[in-house]
Amino acid sequence: MKALRIGIVGLGRGFMLTLPALRAHPRVEIAAAFDLRASPRAQFTREFGAKSYESLEGLLAADIDAVYIATPHELHATQAIAALGAGKHVLVEKPMAISVAECVAMEAAARRAGKLLLVGPSHxxxxxxxxxxxxxxxxxxxxxxxxxxxxxxxxxxxxxxxxxxxxxxxxxxxxxxxxxxxxxxxxxxxxxxxxxxxxxxxxxxxxxxxxxxxxxxxxxxxxxxxxxxxxxxxxxxxxxxxxxxxxxxxxxxxxxxxxxxxxxxxxxxxxxxxxxxxxxxxxxxxxxxxxxxxxxxxxxxxxxxxxxxxxxxxxxxxxxxxxxxxxxxIDPPSLPRVEVIDEFVEGALGLVQPIHDGRWGVKTVACCAALLESSRTGSEIAPTAMIIDTLEAVSV
Amino acid sequence: MKALRIGIVGLGRGFMLTLPALRAHPRVEIAAAFDLRASPRAQFTREFGAKSYESLEGLLAADIDAVYIATPHELHATQAIAALGAGKHVLVEKPMAISVAECVAMEAAARRAGKLLLVGPSHxxxxxxxxxxxxxxxxxxxxxxxxxxxxxxxxxxxxxxxxxxxxxxxxxxxxxxxxxxxxxxxxxxxxxxxxxxxxxxxxxxxxxxxxxxxxxxxxxxxxxxxxxxxxxxxxxxxxxxxxxxxxxxxxxxxxxxxxxxxxxxxxxxxxxxxxxxxxxxxxxxxxxxxxxxxxxxxxxxxxxxxxxxxxxxxxxxxxxxxxxxxxxxIDPPSLPRVEVIDEFVEGALGLVQPIHDGRWGVKTVACCAALLESSRTGSEIAPTAMIIDTLEAVSV
Structure with missing residues (x-):
């Protein structure tokens, strides 16, 4: 049974909440990590016997199939695009990114790479x-x-x-x-x-x-x-x-x-x-x-x-x-967020068609952007129009 | 202490729910009633020793100061305008009427008559x-x-x-x-x-x-x-x-x-x-x-x-x-809807400036109309504009 070797991008609170499900998944190997802080890197190496890196480039050059990005929102787009460019599947915490344009660029990168981009966990x-x-x-x-x-x-x-x-x-x-x-x-x-x-x-x-x-x-x-x-x-x-x-x-x-x-x-x-x-x-x-x-x-x-x-x-x-x-x-959960890791692993291995992929994520962020824009302008906003406008701006 | 002699327009379910507060109010005299059905008229006469009428005109010619209109919605405007025209204060059940134009006409009638038009009970x-x-x-x-x-x-x-x-x-x-x-x-x-x-x-x-x-x-x-x-x-x-x-x-x-x-x-x-x-x-x-x-x-x-x-x-x-x-x-109510009768009686006797008067009622009905119009057209509606448009149509 082929396992997915995952590199962790950001050893923060998000990683901690998702860790039990990652650790327990039979097809996941927690293979490496990147964080700017030395203390969690040391802890990670002790706990998983795996290498940790102080740069994203270092992590992406390691022997991993996928990354899980759990960093501040404003870093998601750059990090996801870099990982996809390096041929890794990407699981990125919500929000996918903080603008429709960023999300569109992420989804485009996933298509170019032919890799899975999944947005989660979310409720x-x-x-x-x-x-x-x-x-x-x-x-x-x-x-x-x-x-x-x-x-x-x-x-x-x-x-x-x-x-x-x-x-x-x-x-x-x-x-x-x-x-x-x-x-x-x-x-x-x-x-x-x-x-x-x-x-x-x-x-x-x-x-x-x-x-x-x-x-x-x-x-x-x-x-x-x-x-x-x-x-x-x-x-x-x-x-x-x-x-x-x-x-x-x-x-x-x-x-x-x-x-x-x-x-x-x-x-x-x-x-x-x-x-x-x-x-x-x-x-x-x-x-x-x-x-x-x-x-x-x-x-x-x-x-x-x-x-x-x-x-x-x-x-x-x-x-x-x-x-x-x-x-x-509904039976109590075996572990929190196991549904997310299931969907990511099975999607990356081509076993299921994932729901919360990049296309899904762009639309949710477009709704967030529309919410703020509607509040600012006092008018109704069509999130699809925001995506189309962004695509046109990108293709120009 | 001057009492308000009230005539009931419509001996239905609304009257029954408001009756305890009407009956208990020290300044209310339940003086007469109008209903099309004979059986509640007979019951009313037995219970209150007061005359009941089979036409609104009959009631309005009686010795009353005010009416309480608790009939089907579509009758509110005609009946309230008739009562105001006969110099009676009017308490009308919500909704005040079923169009902004009706409400505007009712409020105009109240101003011409110099009488109180109050819309209630409502929550x-x-x-x-x-x-x-x-x-x-x-x-x-x-x-x-x-x-x-x-x-x-x-x-x-x-x-x-x-x-x-x-x-x-x-x-x-x-x-x-x-x-x-x-x-x-x-x-x-x-x-x-x-x-x-x-x-x-x-x-x-x-x-x-x-x-x-x-x-x-x-x-x-x-x-x-x-x-x-x-x-x-x-x-x-x-x-x-x-x-x-x-x-x-x-x-x-x-x-x-x-x-x-x-x-x-x-x-x-x-x-x-x-x-x-x-x-x-x-x-x-x-x-x-x-x-x-x-x-x-x-x-x-x-x-x-x-x-x-x-x-x-x-x-x-x-x-x-x-x-x-x-x-x-908040202390339990002494009687349901007593707040409505208080506001009506004190407003009619000029003791307080009522809140839920005709101006209030027009605006609530305009919001109801705007709700339906927004749903029909898929656009945002300004209820004030609906009132202004109606006033202009009336004044033309």
């Missing part, structure tokens, strides 16, 4: 989303007509690196968080987005980036999605999903305000360091936590089809039919 | 809405930025008269139900609506009218509201408000599907009759139910201000501040 991969999408696509409930999703988190007050709060560098909640919600909605509706109308909010001058939005997305065939998000750490919508956290763990509702209090007690100069402490190979971080008992999720998600509503939860799906209601339990 | 009057609006208006939480409201009910499958499912006659959920949600949102945000973008859905050909919608409303100052509604009797959002029904009573979640089953067992020819049985003076109806223990509500309502979120419930308001969360209990 569009979560098992309840996948199961609901399959049920909906089977047609038994009639067409999807409405989707209602909302998520209220403390995103804006977790320790952040400067670029994470800089809109010009893909900061704020749109590229980072709307990308999840849009992926979930697109996966469930199963059609292309025709328009986005949105208002994004920048409500706290001490954290000056978009921290909230309300968006309406129209789909081919007429379905409509209402997406609401706030990262301002007030209401917590995890109460609507049985007090299970985004990462599938039980959550204590009494810890209200903890994130903001912790940030208040942090010197501004040490905020980036506080984030790094949660990354791979650092003091505060552990890769030995037990796996989460529930599926990951992205808040309240309700899909209305003509003959039934479906409500997603970290434990399964509630089906609201004409006269009967039924809960479809 | 915009509910005590938690009022309290939250006052808290928000006091400014302590910063500006309102986002409002998220959703309500999933069985509206479309309750017994209906034919016009209630005929869009051309103001049927479907928009005039009947969006009018509530828009009133709630407008009251909480406290600013005029600048645009409506919406998709209304007509998903069941056996009940052919708009049964659901998703709407985005923008407000002066930049706030945005996301309003979602489905009356298709699948998911029930009362689970998000502690399983308390719209009318403030405890609800059994195990009665899933009952409304649709009951309708299925009804002969189509007897559906209107089934509705009438729930009206005043009919066998199945009772005016002696104990008052509801909780406030009325219109589903999930969350308001995001710059420095706090507020979540409404039938028991009070949860305030989600920066570091603390607090529940503001």
């Amino acid at each position: 569009g991969f979560d098992a309840p989303v996948r199961r609901a999408a399959e049920l909906i696509a089977s047609g038994g409930f009639g067409a999807v007509r409405q989707l209602t999703a909302m998520n209220f988190t403390d995103f804006m007050y977790r320790p952040r690196r400067p670029e994470e709060l800089d809109s010009a560098r893909g900061g704020g909640v749109v590229y980072s968080q709307a990308a999840h919600q849009i992926d979930v909605a697109r996966r469930l509706v199963g059609r292309d987005v025709t328009f986005v109308r949105a208002v994004a909010g920048n409500w706290d001058s001490s954290r000056p980036s978009e921290g909230a939005y309300a968006a309406m997305m129209g789909f081919e065939g007429g379905a409509v999605a209402s997406l609401t998000y706030s990262g301002y750490a007030h209401y917590d919508s995890d109460e609507l999903v049985n007090w299970i956290s985004e990462l599938g763990r039980e959550k204590d509702p009494e810890q209200y305000g903890d994130t903001r209090r912790a940030l208040r007690n942090l010197e501004p100069a040490t905020e980036s360091a506080a984030k790094i402490r949660r990354a791979y190979g650092e003091d505060g971080a552990s890769t030995s936590e037990p796996p989460a008992p529930y599926h990951e999720h992205f808040g309240f998600v309700l899909v209305s089809c003509e003959r039934a509503d479906l409500k997603l939860s970290p434990q399964g799906i509630t089906l609201y039919g004409d006269e009967h209601r039924e809960f479809l339990a | 915009g009057f509910d005590a938690p809405v009022r309290r939250a609006a006052e808290l928000i208006a006091s400014g302590g939480f910063g500006a309102v930025r986002q409002l998220t409201a959703m309500n999933f009910t069985d509206f479309m499958y309750r017994p209906r008269r034919p016009e209630e499912l005929d869009s051309a006659r103001g049927g479907g959920v928009v005039y009947s139900q969006a009018a509530h949600q828009i009133d709630v949102a407008r009251r909480l945000v406290g600013r005029d609506v600048t645009f409506v973008r919406a998709v209304a859905g007509n998903w069941d050909s056996s009940r052919p009218s708009e049964g659901a919608y998703a709407a985005m409303m923008g407000f002066e100052g930049g706030a945005v509201a996301s309003l979602t509604y489905s009356g298709y009797a699948h998911y029930d959002s009362d689970e998000l408000v502690n399983w308390i029904s719209e009318l403030g009573r405890e609800k059994d979640p195990e009665q899933y599907g009952d409304t649709r089953r009951a309708l299925r067992n009804l002969e189509p020819a007897t559906e209107s009759a089934a509705k009438i049985r729930r009206a005043y003076g009919e066998d199945g109806a009772s005016t002696s139910e104990p008052p509801a223990p909780y406030h009325e509500h219109f589903g999930f309502v969350l308001v995001s201000c710059e420095r706090a979120d507020l979540k409404l419930s039938p028991q009070g308001i949860t305030l989600y501040g920066d570091e603390h969360r607090e529940f503001l209990a």
Whole structure:
């Protein structure tokens, strides 16, 4: 059985969250890594007996088949294009990149190379989303007509690196968080987005980036999605999903305000360091936590089809039919994010046609860009038109 | 203390729901009634020792100061204009009427007569809405930025008269139900609506009218509201408000599907009759139910201000501040809808400046009309422009 030798680009928090699934996959070999920091490189070499590099060029020259890119958003495009150019399959964290033009260039590089470009993890991969999408696509409930999703988190007050709060560098909640919600909605509706109308909010001058939005997305065939998000750490919508956290763990509702209090007690100069402490190979971080008992999720998600509503939860799906209601339990995850690694490995080995490939990723980023553009201009934006305009600009 | 002698226009279900508050108000005298049906007229005369009429003209010639109009939507405008022309104050059920032009004519009639035109009951009057609006208006939480409201009910499958499912006659959920949600949102945000973008859905050909919608409303100052509604009797959002029904009573979640089953067992020819049985003076109806223990509500309502979120419930308001969360209990209602009768009586007697007057009502109906027009045309509609266009058409 042929294994995929994967090189890790960025030994940060993303890598830590995906590591259990990478490590456990029978067809994955964690073969090498690149990071600018010496400490996680040393830890990586100790833990995996594999070489680590202080440059991306070094990693790409190593004996690997693929890379997993888990670096800051603004580096995704350059790194992915370099890896594809070197003949590697690429798994890149969402957001795929921070502009439609970057995504188009990445997808073009993947086609030139004849290699897989997959965008994940995102909550569009979560098992309840996948199961609901399959049920909906089977047609038994009639067409999807409405989707209602909302998520209220403390995103804006977790320790952040400067670029994470800089809109010009893909900061704020749109590229980072709307990308999840849009992926979930697109996966469930199963059609292309025709328009986005949105208002994004920048409500706290001490954290000056978009921290909230309300968006309406129209789909081919007429379905409509209402997406609401706030990262301002007030209401917590995890109460609507049985007090299970985004990462599938039980959550204590009494810890209200903890994130903001912790940030208040942090010197501004040490905020980036506080984030790094949660990354791979650092003091505060552990890769030995037990796996989460529930599926990951992205808040309240309700899909209305003509003959039934479906409500997603970290434990399964509630089906609201004409006269009967039924809960479809979904077995707890073996490991978080295993669906992503499955899709990447099987896609790279040519065993399945992946869903979340570069074409998929361009469209989600186009929706994010349309969301911001709609908010800026006060008008409706067609994400497909943004992609076409970019393609024309590139071909000129 | 001067009392207001009120004549009832339409002894139906609306009258029954408002009757306890009318009867208990120290300044209200239920003085006369008009209905086309003999049986409720007889019941009315027995119960109140007051005269009832089989024509509106008869009622308007009686010794009354005001009327309460609780008839089918399409009759509101004609009846209100007649009553105002006869020098009576008018309380008219929502929707005020089923077109902007009708509403403009009603408001013009009120001004000519120098009488009060009040639109209610609607859930915009509910005590938690009022309290939250006052808290928000006091400014302590910063500006309102986002409002998220959703309500999933069985509206479309309750017994209906034919016009209630005929869009051309103001049927479907928009005039009947969006009018509530828009009133709630407008009251909480406290600013005029600048645009409506919406998709209304007509998903069941056996009940052919708009049964659901998703709407985005923008407000002066930049706030945005996301309003979602489905009356298709699948998911029930009362689970998000502690399983308390719209009318403030405890609800059994195990009665899933009952409304649709009951309708299925009804002969189509007897559906209107089934509705009438729930009206005043009919066998199945009772005016002696104990008052509801909780406030009325219109589903999930969350308001995001710059420095706090507020979540409404039938028991009070949860305030989600920066570091603390607090529940503001609101005393249970003495009687349902007493706020409406208070505002009407005090407004008619010149003691207060009413909020939900004809000017208010025109704007809510303009938002309903804009919602339908946006859905029909696929474009954003400014409700104010609809009012101005109507005024110009009238003045020509």
